Amino acid sequence: MTDKRRSYPKAFKKDAVALLRKQGKPATEIAGDLGIRVELLSRWKREYADQNRPAFSGSGHLRDPGEAERRALLKRVKDTEFVFVTRQAARLKIFDYIESTYNRFRRHSSLGYFSPEEYFMQFKNQL
Secondary structure, eight states, rough: OOOOOOOOOHHHHHHHHHHHHHHHHHHHHHHHHHHHHHHHHHHHHHHHHHSSSOOOOOOOOSTTTTTHHHHHHHHHTTTTSSSSHHHHHHHHHHHHIOOOOOOOHHHHHGGSBHHHHHHHHHHHHHH
């Protein structure tokens, strides 16, 4: 049985290196407290100290062309005030935004390139 490789977020890595640099504890103790190997913590420290490249860059190769767009959207969503417990809750919020805000002002070809509100006002005035 092969072990699945763990991946850690950049924030976790930066916090771990900060603990190592600020506290007077040895690296083995900090690594033990965080539940990681000391070699991993030492590598993160080297990567963080290397100024010629960005720290914790990862593989950098996206297999799916749409993945970069999805990640950019997720980054924008993370910067908002919403925190979603489930993916379904996030989908409902996005659906609500599209239907209640965005689509009300977007011009629709099926409505003669009027927004739904403009089309409704024209229809209402004709009655």
